[in-house]
Structures are given as C-alpha cells and as structure tokens.
Amino acid sequence: MLKNTISLVTGSASGLGRATVERIISSGGKAIICDLPSQAELADKIISDLGSDNVKFSPCDVTSPDDVTAALDLAESNFGAVNAAISCAGIATASKTLGRKGPHSLEMFSNVLQVNTTGTFNVIRLASERMSTLEPDANGQRGVIINTASIAAYDGQVGQAAYAASKGAIVGLTLPVARDLSSIGVRCMTIAPGLFLTPLLAGLPEKVQEEMGKQIPCPRRLGDPAEFGQLVESIITNPMLNGEVIRLDGGYRMPP
Numbered sequence: 656m657l658k659n660t661i662s663l664v665t666g667s668a669s670g671l672g673r674a675t676v677e678r679i680i681s682s683g684g685k686a687i688i689c690d691l692p693s694q695a696e697l698a699d700k701i702i703s704d705l706g707s708d709n710v711k712f713s714p715c716d717v718t719s720p721d722d723v724t725a726a727l728d729l730a731e732s733n734f735g736a737v738n739a740a741i742s743c744a745g746i747a748t749a750s751k752t753l754g755r756k757g758p759h760s761l762e763m764f765s766n767v768l769q770v771n772t773t774g775t776f777n778v779i780r781l782a783s784e785r786m787s788t789l790e791p792d793a794n795g796q797r798g799v800i801i802n803t804a805s806i807a808a809y810d811g812q813v814g815q816a817a818y819a820a821s822k823g824a825i826v827g828l829t830l831p832v833a834r835d836l837s838s839i840g841v842r843c844m845t846i847a848p849g850l851f852l853t854p855l856l857a858g859l860p861e862k863v864q865e866e867m868g869k870q871i872p873c874p875r876r877l878g879d880p881a882e883f884g885q886l887v888e889s890i891i892t893n894p895m896l897n898g899e900v901i902r903l904d905g906g907y908r909m910p911p
C-alpha cells in the first residue's frame with residue numbers, strides 16, 4: 656500500500672508515467688501529474704478517469720526550475736511535501752553520428768541530454784530539498800527518487816548516440832546521488848525499461864508489435880506499462896533498494 660506516498664511523477668500524461676500515476680492512486684497514494692502544458696487535455700482525462708481527489712495536474716517542463724518548483728508547491732499545498740519523485744519525462748530521437756546528410760545535429764544531441772538528463776537531475780535536486788524537511792520514518796528515511804533510463808544505456812543501437820548518452824548519464828548518476836542523499840535519508844533508484852507498449856509503439860501496426868514482442872526472451876511480448884508501475888511501487892515500499900539500476904526487459908538485449 657502507498658497510503659503515505661505523496662508523489663510527483665513527470666511525463667505522466669502518457670505511457671509509463673501515466674501507468675505509474677494509476678498504480679500510485681489505486682494503491683492509496685497521492686500524485687502530481689507533471690507534464691508539458693500541451694498535455695493538459697490528456698492529464699485532465701486521466702484525472703477524470705481516476706475519479707480521485709488525490710491527483711492533480713501541474714503543467715511543467717522538467718528542464719525549468721520554476722516549473723518543477725511550482726509542481727512541488729502544488730503537492731505541498733494539496734497533500735504535503737513529496738516523499739517520492741519519479742521521473743518518466745523523456746524524448747527519443749534517431750540520427751546517425753555521421754549520416755548521408757552529414758554529421759549529427761549538435762542541437763538535437765544537446766536537446767535530448769537537456770530533457771532526459773538535465774530534466775531528471777533538476778527534479779532530483781529540487782525534490783530532495785523538499786524531502787529533507789520531512790520527519791524520518793523508522794528506517795531514518797524521508798523519501799525516494801526513481802529515475803527512468805532505458806536498456807539503450809547499455810545496448811544503444813544504430814542512431815541512438817544521443818538517446819543512449821542521455822540514459823547512460825542517468826545510470827551513472829544513480830549511485831552518486833544515492834550517496835549524496837544518504838545523509839538526509841533519501842534513496843535513489845533507476846529503472847531501465849526494455850520495450851514497453853506505450854503510445855509510441857502502440858501506433859505501430861499490430862503485426863509489427865507482435866514481431867517486436869517475439870524478440871523478447873520471456874515473456875515473449877512487449878512490456879505492459881502497468882508492470883513498470885508495479886516496479887515503482889516495489890521500489891517505494893522496499894527500504895533496502897538504493898543506488899541501483901534495475902533492468903525491466905524480460906531478458907532482452909538489443910542487437911546493434
């Protein structure tokens with residue numbers, strides 16, 4: 656049960672973030688949906704479908720200190736200071752380091768790192784400050800941070816230099832952040848998902864989805880976003896999980 660969980664979930668108008676919010680609310684917790692203003696309609700729909708007062712929307716670009724601060728303030732004024740900050744906001748691009756049209760756009764490379772890596776760290780630094788104000792529990796813990804990387808951090812494919820770099824950086828910061836925040840009793844974990852059936856893949860023809868699913872050793876199918884939400888709940892509730900990256904991929908290793 657997550658009845659004491661007050662969470663901020665970025666990128667949660669869609670996909671894995673949305674499934675995380677649904678899990679937290681169904682397990683009795685509270686959540687702020689943190690997503691771009693352009694996603695307001697989707698966020699409102701999630702809130703009305705959930706039919707709960709325990710979820711609110713804060714329009715937010717994760718790269719903006721002001722926006723993330725406003726989302727943390729919204730949590731505080733409605734529910735109290737957040738004790739779980741889950742980053743699911745992210746973007747993906749595909750471009751070769753040197754393609755037929757020339758070298759990889761430097762702007763595109765920086766932009767992917769800005770949203771995926773800097774945005775994640777922006778949430779970590781600002782949310783941990785709020786967590787530091789909370790009373791510790793029996794384990795001396797005040798909160799937990801959960802980031803989303805990707806198996807591309809380890810098995811980046813052709814065209815994924817920017818995306819893999821941005822996710823590799825999230826893997827790399829997991830342990831030092833856990834070490835930094837241990838003095839205030841805040842854990843830091845990262846999930847590295849494999850292939851999940853979020854809107855991006857759901858838009859592909861069913862046959863293509865099936866073929867992709869068959870590449871996964873066991874189970875031979877794409878991941879269900881609800882299974883991501885399930886792992887988030889496990890991480891929140893297990894006080895020994897800290898400073899580690901968990902692959903959630905059915906044993907899949909991506910080919911080049």
Ligand SMILES: NC(=O)c1ccc[n+]([C@@H]2O[C@H](COP(=O)([O-])OP(=O)(O)OC[C@H]3O[C@@H](n4cnc5c(N)ncnc54)[C@H](O)[C@@H]3O)[C@@H](O)[C@H]2O)c1
Binds near residue numbers: 667671689694746805
């Ligand atoms: N779906 C997969 O198979 C898969 C696999 C590995 C990793 N991931 C990672 O999981 C995370 C979620 O992926 P998804 O498949 O649910 O994607 P999605 O596109 O369905 O959801 C991502 C959400 O992030 C939001 N977002 C983008 N930029 C933002 C910003 N600057 N500020 C705030 N919100 C922003 C989008 O509006 C969107 O609602 C991403 O970080 C992605 O890289 C997904």
